[in-house]
Amino acid sequence: xxxxxxxxxxxxxxxxSLRLSxxxxxxxxxxxxxxxVRQAPGKGLVWVSRIxxxxxxxSYADSVKGRFTISRDNANNSLYLQxxxxxxxxTAVYYCVRGSSSWRNAFDIWGQGTMVTVSS
Amino acid sequence: QSVLTQAPSxxxxxxQRVTISCSGGSSNIRSNTVNxxxxxPGTAPKLLIYNNYxxxxxxxxxxxxxxxxxxxxxxISGLQSEDEADYYCAAWDDSLNGLLFGGGTKxxxx
Numbered sequence: 001x002x003x004x005x006x007x008x009x010x011x012x013x014x015x016x017s018l019r020l021s022x023x024x025x026x027x028x029x030x031x032x033x034x035x036x037v038r039q040a041p042g043k044g045l046v047w048v049s050r051i052x053x054x055x056x057x058x059s060y061a062d063s064v065k066g067r068f069t070i071s072r073d074n075a076n077n078s079l080y081l082q083x084x085x086x087x088x089x090x091t092a093v094y095y096c097v098r099g100s101s102s103w104r105n106a107f108d109i110w111g112q113g114t115m116v117t118v119s120s
Numbered sequence: 121q122s123v124l125t126q127a128p129s130x131x132x133x134x135x136q137r138v139t140i141s142c143s144g145g146s147s148n149i150r151s152n153t154v155n156x157x158x159x160x161p162g163t164a165p166k167l168l169i170y171n172n173y174x175x176x177x178x179x180x181x182x183x184x185x186x187x188x189x190x191x192x193x194x195x196i197s198g199l200q201s202e203d204e205a206d207y208y209c210a211a212w213d214d215s216l217n218g219l220l221f222g223g224g225t226k227x228x229x230x
Contacts, residue, residue: 035219037165045157045165045208047219061218095164105212105219106155106170113164 002026002109004096009114016086016118022079022096022111030054030074033099035107036081038092038116046092049081050099064090086118124148124209124222131228137197140225142209144190148220152212154192156185159206159224168207169194196227204229 008020020036036048049060049070058070069082079096094116098109125143132138142154156169167176169185172192184195192211196203209222 037221044206044224045159045210045221047210047221050219059217062216100167100170103153103155103170105153105210106167107157107165107210108167108170108176110164110166 004098004109004111006094006096006111006114009094009116011117011119012086013120014087014118017082017084018086018116020081020083020094020096020114020116022081024077024079024096024098027098027109029072029077032101033104034070034072034079035097035099036070036079037095037097037107037110038090039095039113040089040092043092048094051079083116086116088118090116091118092116124211124220126207126209126222126225128223129226129228131230132196132199133230134199134201136199137195138199138227140194140196140207140209140227142192142194142222144192144211144220146190147215148190148211148213149187149192150190151214154185154187155210156183156192156194157208157210159208161205165208199229201229203227 005023035050051070067085071080093113096111097107100106100108153171157165158168159165172187173185
Protein backbone atom coordinates (compact mmCIF):
# COMPACT_ATOMS: atom_id res chain seq x y z
CA UNK A 1 0.00 0.00 0.00
CA UNK A 2 1.27 3.45 -0.92
CA UNK A 3 1.52 5.41 2.30
CA UNK A 4 2.93 8.55 3.89
CA UNK A 5 3.08 8.80 7.67
CA UNK A 6 4.04 12.04 9.38
CA UNK A 7 5.41 12.41 12.87
CA UNK A 8 7.10 14.99 15.05
CA UNK A 9 4.29 17.45 15.63
CA UNK A 10 3.47 18.86 19.02
CA UNK A 11 3.35 21.95 21.20
CA UNK A 12 6.26 24.38 20.97
CA UNK A 13 6.83 27.87 22.30
CA UNK A 14 7.18 30.87 19.98
CA UNK A 15 10.76 31.08 18.76
CA UNK A 16 11.28 27.37 19.24
CA SER A 17 12.12 24.62 16.77
CA LEU A 18 10.55 21.38 15.63
CA ARG A 19 11.50 18.73 13.10
CA LEU A 20 8.77 16.93 11.21
CA SER A 21 9.38 13.55 9.62
CA UNK A 22 7.49 11.65 6.95
CA UNK A 23 7.97 7.95 6.36
CA UNK A 24 7.14 6.78 2.84
CA UNK A 25 6.29 3.24 1.86
CA UNK A 26 4.81 1.28 -1.04
CA UNK A 27 6.51 3.25 -3.84
CA UNK A 28 9.97 4.15 -5.14
CA UNK A 29 10.45 7.19 -2.95
CA UNK A 30 13.73 8.33 -4.54
CA UNK A 31 12.04 9.05 -7.90
CA UNK A 32 9.35 11.41 -6.65
CA UNK A 33 9.31 15.11 -5.83
CA UNK A 34 7.90 15.70 -2.37
CA UNK A 35 6.11 18.62 -0.72
CA UNK A 36 4.84 19.90 2.61
CA VAL A 37 1.41 21.52 2.78
CA ARG A 38 -0.18 22.99 5.90
CA GLN A 39 -3.66 23.86 7.05
CA ALA A 40 -4.38 26.14 10.00
CA PRO A 41 -7.43 25.19 12.09
CA GLY A 42 -10.57 26.01 10.14
CA LYS A 43 -8.59 27.51 7.27
CA GLY A 44 -7.55 26.54 3.76
CA LEU A 45 -4.56 24.70 2.34
CA VAL A 46 -1.21 26.46 2.08
CA TRP A 47 1.79 25.09 0.23
CA VAL A 48 4.95 25.25 2.35
CA SER A 49 7.87 23.70 0.49
CA ARG A 50 9.01 21.19 -2.12
CA ILE A 51 12.11 19.19 -2.86
CA UNK A 52 13.06 17.41 -6.05
CA UNK A 53 13.93 13.73 -6.24
CA UNK A 54 17.70 14.01 -5.70
CA UNK A 55 17.59 16.91 -3.24
CA UNK A 56 19.37 19.27 -5.67
CA UNK A 57 16.52 21.78 -5.76
CA UNK A 58 14.15 23.17 -3.14
CA SER A 59 11.49 25.90 -3.01
CA TYR A 60 9.71 27.62 -0.13
CA ALA A 61 6.69 29.78 0.46
CA ASP A 62 7.68 33.34 1.33
CA SER A 63 6.11 32.97 4.76
CA VAL A 64 8.61 30.28 5.80
CA LYS A 65 11.67 31.16 3.73
CA GLY A 66 14.76 31.42 5.90
CA ARG A 67 13.08 29.65 8.83
CA PHE A 68 12.12 26.22 7.43
CA THR A 69 14.35 23.69 5.68
CA ILE A 70 13.11 20.74 3.68
CA SER A 71 15.33 17.68 3.21
CA ARG A 72 15.08 14.00 2.39
CA ASP A 73 16.88 10.71 2.93
CA ASN A 74 16.27 8.52 -0.10
CA ALA A 75 18.11 5.58 1.45
CA ASN A 76 15.57 5.55 4.28
CA ASN A 77 12.50 6.70 2.34
CA SER A 78 12.07 9.73 4.54
CA LEU A 79 11.15 13.39 4.13
CA TYR A 80 11.84 16.07 6.73
CA LEU A 81 10.89 19.62 7.57
CA GLN A 82 13.10 21.49 10.02
CA UNK A 83 11.14 24.41 11.44
CA UNK A 84 12.98 27.15 13.32
CA UNK A 85 11.92 30.50 14.79
CA UNK A 86 8.37 29.27 15.01
CA UNK A 87 5.52 31.76 15.23
CA UNK A 88 1.92 31.49 16.34
CA UNK A 89 0.84 31.71 12.70
CA UNK A 90 2.73 28.49 11.94
CA THR A 91 0.14 26.60 13.97
CA ALA A 92 -1.41 24.09 11.57
CA VAL A 93 -1.75 20.50 10.49
CA TYR A 94 1.26 19.72 8.32
CA TYR A 95 0.77 17.24 5.47
CA CYS A 96 3.52 15.32 3.73
CA VAL A 97 2.55 15.10 0.08
CA ARG A 98 3.80 13.28 -3.03
CA GLY A 99 3.97 14.97 -6.40
CA SER A 100 2.69 12.65 -9.11
CA SER A 101 5.21 11.09 -11.44
CA SER A 102 4.00 12.90 -14.57
CA TRP A 103 2.72 16.12 -13.02
CA ARG A 104 4.98 17.01 -10.14
CA ASN A 105 2.73 19.70 -8.76
CA ALA A 106 -0.30 17.39 -8.68
CA PHE A 107 -0.37 15.89 -5.20
CA ASP A 108 -1.60 12.34 -5.59
CA ILE A 109 -0.74 10.92 -2.17
CA TRP A 110 -1.27 12.70 1.15
CA GLY A 111 -0.31 11.70 4.67
CA GLN A 112 -2.76 11.91 7.53
CA GLY A 113 -1.07 15.07 8.83
CA THR A 114 0.69 16.02 12.05
CA MET A 115 -0.46 18.92 14.22
CA VAL A 116 1.96 21.68 15.17
CA THR A 117 0.86 24.16 17.84
CA VAL A 118 2.97 27.23 18.54
CA SER A 119 1.92 28.79 21.82
CA SER A 120 3.32 29.95 25.12
CA GLN B 121 0.86 38.99 -4.49
CA SER B 122 -0.61 36.44 -6.87
CA VAL B 123 -3.67 34.65 -5.57
CA LEU B 124 -6.19 32.11 -6.78
CA THR B 125 -9.72 33.26 -6.03
CA GLN B 126 -12.62 30.94 -5.30
CA ALA B 127 -16.10 31.68 -4.02
CA PRO B 128 -16.22 30.63 -0.35
CA SER B 129 -19.40 28.62 -0.74
CA UNK B 130 -21.62 26.86 -3.26
CA UNK B 131 -24.68 24.70 -2.97
CA UNK B 132 -26.96 22.45 -4.96
CA UNK B 133 -29.63 19.82 -4.64
CA UNK B 134 -29.13 16.11 -5.34
CA UNK B 135 -28.91 15.40 -9.05
CA GLN B 136 -28.09 18.99 -9.92
CA ARG B 137 -24.95 20.22 -11.71
CA VAL B 138 -22.77 22.73 -9.89
CA THR B 139 -19.70 24.62 -11.03
CA ILE B 140 -16.86 25.94 -8.89
CA SER B 141 -14.62 28.59 -10.39
CA CYS B 142 -11.01 29.52 -9.76
CA SER B 143 -9.63 32.83 -10.98
CA GLY B 144 -5.92 33.53 -11.24
CA GLY B 145 -3.43 35.33 -13.41
CA SER B 146 -0.86 35.08 -16.16
CA SER B 147 1.89 33.74 -13.91
CA ASN B 148 -0.16 30.86 -12.55
CA ILE B 149 -3.27 29.55 -14.29
CA ARG B 150 -2.44 30.88 -17.74
CA SER B 151 1.10 29.46 -17.63
CA ASN B 152 0.63 26.23 -15.71
CA THR B 153 -1.74 23.35 -15.22
CA VAL B 154 -4.53 23.48 -12.66
CA ASN B 155 -5.30 20.75 -10.17
CA UNK B 156 -8.35 20.31 -7.96
CA UNK B 157 -8.62 18.69 -4.55
CA UNK B 158 -11.56 17.47 -2.52
CA UNK B 159 -11.39 17.53 1.27
CA UNK B 160 -14.12 15.67 3.08
CA PRO B 161 -14.74 16.74 6.70
CA GLY B 162 -11.99 15.59 9.04
CA THR B 163 -9.87 13.98 6.35
CA ALA B 164 -6.78 14.76 4.28
CA PRO B 165 -7.35 16.27 0.84
CA LYS B 166 -7.64 14.01 -2.20
CA LEU B 167 -6.57 14.73 -5.78
CA LEU B 168 -9.71 15.11 -7.88
CA ILE B 169 -8.53 16.62 -11.18
CA TYR B 170 -5.00 17.08 -12.53
CA ASN B 171 -3.58 18.69 -15.66
CA ASN B 172 -6.69 20.89 -15.95
CA TYR B 173 -9.13 18.12 -16.88
CA UNK B 174 -7.75 14.65 -16.17
CA UNK B 175 -9.20 12.38 -13.49
CA UNK B 176 -7.11 10.00 -11.38
CA UNK B 177 -8.33 6.42 -11.45
CA UNK B 178 -11.26 5.95 -9.13
CA UNK B 179 -12.64 9.48 -9.48
CA UNK B 180 -16.16 9.31 -10.96
CA UNK B 181 -16.72 10.94 -14.34
CA UNK B 182 -19.31 13.16 -12.66
CA UNK B 183 -16.33 15.36 -11.86
CA UNK B 184 -14.82 17.36 -14.72
CA UNK B 185 -12.34 20.20 -15.04
CA UNK B 186 -11.61 22.87 -17.59
CA UNK B 187 -9.35 25.86 -18.06
CA UNK B 188 -9.53 28.98 -20.18
CA UNK B 189 -7.02 31.79 -20.00
CA UNK B 190 -6.57 32.79 -16.37
CA UNK B 191 -9.56 30.87 -15.02
CA UNK B 192 -10.40 27.27 -14.31
CA UNK B 193 -13.57 25.45 -13.35
CA UNK B 194 -14.62 22.28 -11.64
CA UNK B 195 -18.01 20.89 -12.56
CA ILE B 196 -19.89 18.26 -10.60
CA SER B 197 -22.89 16.69 -12.29
CA GLY B 198 -25.46 14.40 -10.71
CA LEU B 199 -24.71 15.93 -7.31
CA GLN B 200 -24.74 13.45 -4.42
CA SER B 201 -24.81 13.97 -0.67
CA GLU B 202 -21.32 12.51 -0.37
CA ASP B 203 -19.98 15.33 -2.54
CA GLU B 204 -20.43 17.71 0.38
CA ALA B 205 -16.85 18.83 1.00
CA ASP B 206 -14.33 21.63 0.56
CA TYR B 207 -12.85 21.99 -2.92
CA TYR B 208 -9.53 23.65 -3.67
CA CYS B 209 -7.89 24.65 -6.93
CA ALA B 210 -4.11 24.84 -7.16
CA ALA B 211 -1.48 25.93 -9.67
CA TRP B 212 2.22 26.67 -9.74
CA ASP B 213 3.10 30.36 -9.87
CA ASP B 214 6.17 31.24 -11.94
CA SER B 215 6.61 34.68 -10.34
CA LEU B 216 6.55 33.34 -6.80
CA ASN B 217 8.35 30.10 -7.70
CA GLY B 218 5.83 28.43 -5.48
CA LEU B 219 2.50 26.68 -5.53
CA LEU B 220 -0.74 28.51 -4.87
CA PHE B 221 -3.97 27.10 -3.53
CA GLY B 222 -7.28 28.83 -3.91
CA GLY B 223 -9.05 29.77 -0.71
CA GLY B 224 -11.41 26.83 -1.05
CA THR B 225 -15.11 26.47 -1.78
CA LYS B 226 -17.38 24.75 0.71
CA UNK B 227 -20.00 22.78 -1.20
CA UNK B 228 -23.28 22.09 0.56
CA UNK B 229 -25.75 19.54 -0.79
CA UNK B 230 -29.19 20.75 0.21
